[in-house]
Amino acid sequence: MRSICLYFQVHQPFRLRTYRFFDIGADHYYYDDYQNKHIVKRIAENCYLPANEIMLNLIKEHGPNFRVSFSITGTAIEQFKKYTPEVIESFRKLAKTGNVEFLAETYSHSLAAFKDEAEFMQQVKKHAETIEQMFGVKPVTFRNTELIYSNDIADKVYKLGYKMMLTEGAKQVLGWKSPNFLYNSRPHPQLKLLMRNYQLSDDIAFRFSQSSWGEWPLTADKYLNWLNIIDKKQDVVNLFMDYETFGEHQKAESGIFSFLKALPGIVLNSKKWIFRTPSQLADLLDPVTTLDVPYNISWADEERDVTAWLGNDLQDEAFDTLYSVSDIMADCDDEELIRDWNRLQCSDHFYYMCTKWFSDGAVHHYFNPYSTPYEAFINYMNVVSDFLIRVKEYSENRIAGGKPLKKVEKTEPAAPQKTIKAKPVKETKPAKPKAAAKVTTRKAK
Amino acid sequence: MKVLMFGWEFPPHITGGLGTACFGMTKGLLKHGIDVLFVVPKAYGDESQEAVRLINASDVTVKMREPVFQDYWNQITFMEIGSNLIPYVGPVEFEKMVAEDLRSTEEKMNPVFAERFTFSGKYGQDLMTEVSRYALIGATLASEQQFDVIHAHDWLTYPAGVAAKHVSGKPLVVHMHATEFDRSGENINSNVYDIERKGMEEADRVITVSNLTRNIVIERYGINADKVFTVHNAVEPIEKAELADSEKHVKEKVVTFLGRITFQKGPEYFIEAAKKVLERDQNVRFVMAGTGDLMEKMIRRAARLKIASKFHFTGFLKGENVDRMFAMSDVYVMPSVSEPFGISPLEAMRSNVPVVISKQSGVAEVLNHVLKVDFWDIDAMADAIYSLLHYKSLTTMFRQHGTEEVNNLKWENAAAHIVEVYNQVYQK
Numbered sequence: 038m039r040s041i042c043l044y045f046q047v048h049q050p051f052r053l054r055t056y057r058f059f060d061i062g063a064d065h066y067y068y069d070d071y072q073n074k075h076i077v078k079r080i081a082e083n084c085y086l087p088a089n090e091i092m093l094n095l096i097k098e099h100g101p102n103f104r105v106s107f108s109i110t111g112t113a114i115e116q117f118k119k120y121t122p123e124v125i126e127s128f129r130k131l132a133k134t135g136n137v138e139f140l141a142e143t144y145s146h147s148l149a150a151f152k153d154e155a156e157f158m159q160q161v162k163k164h165a166e167t168i169e170q171m172f173g174v175k176p177v178t179f180r181n182t183e184l185i186y187s188n189d190i191a192d193k194v195y196k197l198g199y200k201m202m203l204t205e206g207a208k209q210v211l212g213w214k215s216p217n218f219l220y221n222s223r224p225h226p227q228l229k230l231l232m233r234n235y236q237l238s239d240d241i242a243f244r245f246s247q248s249s250w251g252e253w254p255l256t257a258d259k260y261l262n263w264l265n266i267i268d269k270k271q272d273v274v275n276l277f278m279d280y281e282t283f284g285e286h287q288k289a290e291s292g293i294f295s296f297l298k299a300l301p302g303i304v305l306n307s308k309k310w311i312f313r314t315p316s317q318l319a320d321l322l323d324p325v326t327t328l329d330v331p332y333n334i335s336w337a338d339e340e341r342d343v344t345a346w347l348g349n350d351l352q353d354e355a356f357d358t359l360y361s362v363s364d365i366m367a368d369c370d371d372e373e374l375i376r377d378w379n380r381l382q383c384s385d386h387f388y389y390m391c392t393k394w395f396s397d398g399a400v401h402h403y404f405n406p407y408s409t410p411y412e413a414f415i416n417y418m419n420v421v422s423d424f425l426i427r428v429k430e431y432s433e434n435r436i437a438g439g440k441p442l443k444k445v446e447k448t449e450p451a452a453p454q455k456t457i458k459a460k461p462v463k464e465t466k467p468a469k470p471k472a473a474a475k476v477t478t479r480k481a482k
Numbered sequence: 483m484k485v486l487m488f489g490w491e492f493p494p495h496i497t498g499g500l501g502t503a504c505f506g507m508t509k510g511l512l513k514h515g516i517d518v519l520f521v522v523p524k525a526y527g528d529e530s531q532e533a534v535r536l537i538n539a540s541d542v543t544v545k546m547r548e549p550v551f552q553d554y555w556n557q558i559t560f561m562e563i564g565s566n567l568i569p570y571v572g573p574v575e576f577e578k579m580v581a582e583d584l585r586s587t588e589e590k591m592n593p594v595f596a597e598r599f600t601f602s603g604k605y606g607q608d609l610m611t612e613v614s615r616y617a618l619i620g621a622t623l624a625s626e627q628q629f630d631v632i633h634a635h636d637w638l639t640y641p642a643g644v645a646a647k648h649v650s651g652k653p654l655v656v657h658m659h660a661t662e663f664d665r666s667g668e669n670i671n672s673n674v675y676d677i678e679r680k681g682m683e684e685a686d687r688v689i690t691v692s693n694l695t696r697n698i699v700i701e702r703y704g705i706n707a708d709k710v711f712t713v714h715n716a717v718e719p720i721e722k723a724e725l726a727d728s729e730k731h732v733k734e735k736v737v738t739f740l741g742r743i744t745f746q747k748g749p750e751y752f753i754e755a756a757k758k759v760l761e762r763d764q765n766v767r768f769v770m771a772g773t774g775d776l777m778e779k780m781i782r783r784a785a786r787l788k789i790a791s792k793f794h795f796t797g798f799l800k801g802e803n804v805d806r807m808f809a810m811s812d813v814y815v816m817p818s819v820s821e822p823f824g825i826s827p828l829e830a831m832r833s834n835v836p837v838v839i840s841k842q843s844g845v846a847e848v849l850n851h852v853l854k855v856d857f858w859d860i861d862a863m864a865d866a867i868y869s870l871l872h873y874k875s876l877t878t879m880f881r882q883h884g885t886e887e888v889n890n891l892k893w894e895n896a897a898a899h900i901v902e903v904y905n906q907v908y909q910k
Binding site: 057349351353409411415 | 853864875
């Protein structure tokens with residue numbers, strides 16, 4: 038039987054309070070506790086709790102044939118502990134069934150992989166420890182922030198000991214190839230890759246309640262028909278989406294929960310499909326071929342690249358400014374500084390500064406607490422300015438106290454090729470990406 | 483289609499943004515095949531004492547007819563009416579100005595016009611009389627000229643537009659560039675308000691320069707929303723030599739307010755924000771360029787806040803000095819309390835100066851690459867100014883995208899929307 042792999046992302050950033058320049062050096066608390074509490078509680082009520090309840094019932098009903106996987110960020114876990122411990126409890130119940138896989142990622146949903154390899158490694162370890170502590174299982178599958186992937190990142194992930202990784206089935210990488218196979222990475226063939234089927238994933242995540250969509254309303258039967266048209270040789274359909282799809286992005290009134298309840302039963306009754314987790318698939322399937330991904334891909338926007346987070350002048354200045362203290366933070370033992378360092382690295386802050394107004398602007402707007410990217414930038418820069426002052430004071434105090442910072446040996450990671458876009462592979466010429474890559478690299482110099 | 487248009491000024495005889503707007507608009511309309519018959523009152527002074535001014539005015543008029551303008555002029559039938567209409571002043575100020583300048587004035591008429599009309603006696607000494615006289619002229623013109631639509635700009639010309647409609651039976655479009663609430667806050671002149679309201683009621687369509695103004699028209703004048711349409715203003719592309727940065731003689735960054743120092747422009751919020759920035763950063767100077775009834779109060783306030791050594795008043799700036807001021811500026815701020823549109827931020831952006839504008843301005847509706855704050859939120863305003871001075875990517879972004887954004891605000895496009903409004907009422 039062929040496989041369906043369900044993976045849901047659970048993430049909440051620490052949103053910043055309005056922080057004016059005259060607060061710099063005067064006030065060191067950066068977070069909008071009221072807003073964070075309000076949002077986390079609302080989403081718990083609309084999504085996490087009812088959806089977990091449904092998942093638990095589905096597992097009880099279908100037993101080992103129904104499995105799901107989650108990735109829950111460290112910043113989300115911190116906020117659940119603080120504001121909605123019942124959410125943690127409901128995930129623990131799911132963990133106890135043994136049918137749920139928890140994935141590893143960066144603790145604070147960060148973009149550290151682009152800037153600071155040591156920090157990236159450290160964050161992944163910290164996240165894995167947190168997950169093991171919370172749910173009793175050590176993660177064995179990795180997903181990077183926003184499914185961002187490249188050869189360079191694959192190398193780091195492999196070094197951390199992971200054998201399976203999730204990413205986007207981006208057209209510019211797959212070309213004519215189908216996402217419904219297991220692949221492996223170019224730098225380390227032992228690292229296997231599951232590619233998101235964005236068509237079928239987005240039918241649920243983005244289009245489910247769009248009455249203007251030709252396929253609206255979407256039913257479980259119709260969805261099964263779509264699954265069944267897929268070529269019989271294709272092994273696995275990867276449905277990856279934000280968990281907030283259920284009840285938050287797609288409201289309960291849209292019928293999303295009924296769909297979620299009905300789909301597994303209908304799919305399993307067809308006797309053609311079974312739900313498996315990434316680590317099961319790693320054991321079950323053999324990779325069909327190697328994927329060479331010289332440029333960053335992600336699951337965001339039409340471009341499936343990293344331009345939602347990095348690349349415009351605002352994002353780059355903010356990103357560079359924050360990581361200007363990464364040397365000091367690598368050997369920092371001040372808990373409050375570490376807390377803020379983690380929270381400020383969260384990719385959401387850079388997402389708020391995105392200026393791609395016209396294409397995916399509507400989606401961005403939903404996730405953005407600021408009315409313009411400029412406001413987001415100003416607020417963030419004010420906060421980071423204060424943070425830098427504190428880090429520098431800390432560093433000076435360490436030196437004065439006779440405990441200078443350790444020099445951390447670091448290899449400068451390759452910068453994200455944010456301005457270069459990988460060209461889509463032409464259908465007839467699978468050899469093209471390498472050639473195209475060489476040309477663009479040359480241009481970049 | 484032929485349009486009889488009533489305005490009150492036209493380049494180069496301009497005292498405010500309206501003349502520039504009308505000029506751009508008529509150029510835009512011509513591109514859509516609209517013939518414009520533009521009627522404009524023209525102020526002349528006393529023959530003896532005001533002769534110098536008169537000659538200067540004539541000089542500019544001649545310039546206007548030089549080849550640069552000829553293309554447009556040939557297509558627009560241009561008339562001048564002897565009148566004292568002065569834009570942007572209410573009846574009280576008008577009376578003062580007229581009293582000073584025109585104590586015993588003989589009528590001075592443009593010859594073209596004089597052949598047809600004989601005004602007897604003196605100019606009217608109050609604005610309302612002038613408005614009424616302009617209406618008479620409107621009616622007379624309407625009976626003599628062939629046209630399809632009447633288009634009147636701002637309240638001074640509404641009675642003329644209404645009169646023309648009554649005489650000709652042609653549809654009337656009135657254009658709201660500024661309401662009495664924008665000019666006077668809550669202390670409105672009820673005569674002006676009545677003329678505005680009556681003009682809009684009689685009109686077949688009302689065009690507003692922003693949604694902000696549209697809302698005022700609907701809510702405060704009770705005009706039927708179905709006939710009110712927003713057409714945002716545009717700007718003419720400029721081709722002037724860039725003034726070098728070397729014009730700047732101070733080492734500090736310069737933050738500029740440029741406009742009339744009146745209630746409407748929110749100068750006090752600029753001063754309070756300046757104080758907040760200066761408390762943290764002494765490496766900046768603030769400039770308030772312009773003049774107005776609140777100027778002395780602002781000077782006193784700056785002194786009281788003890789920021790006068792970093793806060794400068796230039797008085798009224800004109801022409802080249804405006805450009806020079808922009809060239810010296812690192813940030814331009816328009817903190818208007820109420821601004822129907824607001825063209826000055828666009829001029830600043832064209833000069834590569836990043837801008838902070840109040841959300842209470844019409845221009846905020848069409849700009850993305852600017853910082854927008856509520857005029858009363860001096861914390862946010864100070865924060866915006868500080869950020870532009872300290873976080874360099876903001877300036878980079880604004881320079882990169884702002885110019886492009888401004889260049890896309892073309893009169894040709896705005897005129898297309900005006901033509902759509904004409905077509906709604908045009909009787910073939």
